[in-house]
Amino acid sequence: MTTNGPVDRLLATARGAPVDEPFRVTGVMMQYYYVCKRELWFESRNLEIDRENATVVRGTRVDETAYEDKRESLRLGMISLDLLDDGRVVEVKPSSALTEPAEMQLSYYLWYLDRVADVHREGVLAHPRERRRESVELTEERVKKVESSIRAIHDLVHRPSPPPAERKPFCDSCAYHDFCWC
Numbered sequence: 001m002t003t004n005g006p007v008d009r010l011l012a013t014a015r016g017a018p019v020d021e022p023f024r025v026t027g028v029m030m031q032y033y034y035v036c037k038r039e040l041w042f043e044s045r046n047l048e049i050d051r052e053n054a055t056v057v058r059g060t061r062v063d064e065t066a067y068e069d070k071r072e073s074l075r076l077g078m079i080s081l082d083l084l085d086d087g088r089v090v091e092v093k094p095s096s097a098l099t100e101p102a103e104m105q106l107s108y109y110l111w112y113l114d115r116v117a118d119v120h121r122e123g124v125l126a127h128p129r130e131r132r133r134e135s136v137e138l139t140e141e142r143v144k145k146v147e148s149s150i151r152a153i154h155d156l157v158h159r160p161s162p163p164p165a166e167r168k169p170f171c172d173s174c175a176y177h178d179f180c181w182c
């Protein structure tokens with residue numbers, strides 16, 4: 001099957017169409033693209049070391065107990081997400097640090113549902129510890145940003161070597177710290 005670039009290839013892969021080179025982007029990959037591109041490249045090579053430590057320190061680990069009586073998990077192809085009982089997609093983060101990565105992860109879920117399953121939903125980004133919630137809608141602007149991010153992720157994970165290390169506040173707690181700074 002001939003496709004027109006990474007977005008079409010991802011959609012064909014998601015729909016189970018025959019694709020020469022299947023291409024998958026998970027919600028976590030979208031998040032990492034906005035956290036650290038070098039980390040995403042390592043992760044794409046399955047260089048998994050101590051993810052637990054990094055996610056806890058950064059405050060990006062999903063709080064398993066928040067809204068547990070009001071949400072149900074859904075797996076659809078390459079994404080796993082949580083739905084509230086009012087139908088909105090919820091992404092729970094313990095902290096509002098790293099807002100853009102969380103917003104893009106949620107926007108990707110909304111885009112994927114819309115494009116792959118023809119299901120149109122709104123999202124809510126929840127920070128229960130801070131008693132904060134923010135609505136996320138799949139605007140045209142967000143669609144463009146999600147699709148340009150998919151193309152950029154495709155280019156990044158197909159590079160033969162990772163992008164150079166750039167110091168970030170959470171590098172000391174990163175699973176790949178020793179690959180960057182030792």
Ligand code: SF4
Pocket residue numbers: 036037038039165166167168170171172174175176177180
């Ligand atoms: S140590 Fe810092 S630069 Fe290196 S992968 Fe982790 S977050 Fe990125």
